[in-house]
Amino acid sequence: MEIRPYQDQDKAGLLALWEEIFPAGSPHNDPQTSLENKLRVDRDLLFVALIDDVVIGSVMGGYDGHRGWIYSLAVSPPLRRQGIASALMHTIEEKIKSLGCLKLNLQVIASNDKVIDLYEELGFSVEDRISMGKKLY
Numbered sequence: 575m576e577i578r579p580y581q582d583q584d585k586a587g588l589l590a591l592w593e594e595i596f597p598a599g600s601p602h603n604d605p606q607t608s609l610e611n612k613l614r615v616d617r618d619l620l621f622v623a624l625i626d627d628v629v630i631g632s633v634m635g636g637y638d639g640h641r642g643w644i645y646s647l648a649v650s651p652p653l654r655r656q657g658i659a660s661a662l663m664h665t666i667e668e669k670i671k672s673l674g675c676l677k678l679n680l681q682v683i684a685s686n687d688k689v690i691d692l693y694e695e696l697g698f699s700v701e702d703r704i705s706m707g708k709k710l711y
């Protein structure tokens with residue numbers, strides 16, 4: 575298994591992974607749009623995990639000069655519980671830290687609360703915040 579920054583040759587594999595794991599419910603989650611937008615802004619914060627050149631995992635980061643954010647952590651279902659997500663998280667954390675970022679945030683959809691165990695193992699804790707969002711389309 576290899577983890578490295580996204581390259582153009584990963585496009586079909588990454589879109590297939592995201593389409594399987596994050597079915598688009600709205601335009602801001604559409605895999606193709608998400609990928610095109612990320613490639614325009616900080617594309618070096620998009621990492622993939624590969625086995626034999628096949629994309630089997632992903633993580634996307636963001637850093638706006640104040641906080642770092644984690645998005646799109648995903649691992650192909652047959653390959654879960656082998657530490658691949660943890661390795662992706664270590665990679666993006668080190669990359670964002672190297673930019674001078676002091677604090678990482680991430681959001682978990684309430685119905686997906688089983689992944690909280692993973693993030694707690696990686697040093698994240700649930701914070702007393704109310705998450706708000708606004709669609710710009």
Ligand SMILES: CC(C)(COP(=O)(O)OP(=O)(O)OC[C@H]1O[C@@H](n2cnc3c(N)ncnc32)[C@H](O)[C@@H]1OP(=O)(O)O)[C@@H](O)C(=O)NCCC(=O)NCCS
Nearest residue numbers: 647648649654655656657658659660681682688689691692
């Ligand atoms: C969440 C996800 C990325 C985890 O990938 P993974 O490669 O299986 O994670 P890891 O193997 O690194 O897990 C490390 C540890 O986290 C915990 N963990 C991971 N997945 C878990 C689950 N579904 N339930 C409970 N604990 C879990 C376990 O403690 C695990 O260690 P263990 O296997 O020794 O018990 C994967 O399940 C996935 O793609 N899910 C769908 C997308 C998603 O929900 N992404 C997160 C959005 S916030």
